[in-house]
Amino acid sequence: MKISTLLKWVTGGCEAFLAIPIAGGAFIFSNAWFPLLFMFIFHLITLVVSAKEKRSYAGSILGMITSAIGAIPIIGWIMHTITAIVLLIDAGRSTRLDNKA
Structure with a gap:
């Protein structure tokens, strides 16, 4: 499993919790x-690693x-939910690619 895939699983799980x-x-x-702030930095790290490994980084x-906008109560909840879904789907696709290689 590539590091970018692992980071996507972890960031997706953290977003799901939030x-x-x-x-x-x-x-x-x-x-x-x-x-x-922590999640912003964590997503930035995931973005850099994903770009370096030439993987999708849209979720990051x-x-x-x-x-950045998560402090707005209802909007933040909706955005965290959408982001968690996007990251977890992307992590699943990356895992499938890692297993084929």
Whole structure:
């Protein structure tokens, strides 16, 4: 498994956690929005690694946008959900490509 694939699984899982309406919101609020900054940096790292491995990085760009506007309660929840879905689908496709090679 390539590093970019592993990073997509991890970032997708983190986004899925943040998309849980009460738990994700409480986690973000209780940590003074630091998880959004952390996720922005984590998505940026995933983007760089994915680009270096010549893999899809659309989910990472979407994740960075989500982290930037994630402080808006309803919009943030919707964006975290969409980003989690996109990243997890992309991770699944990457895993399938890794297994074929």
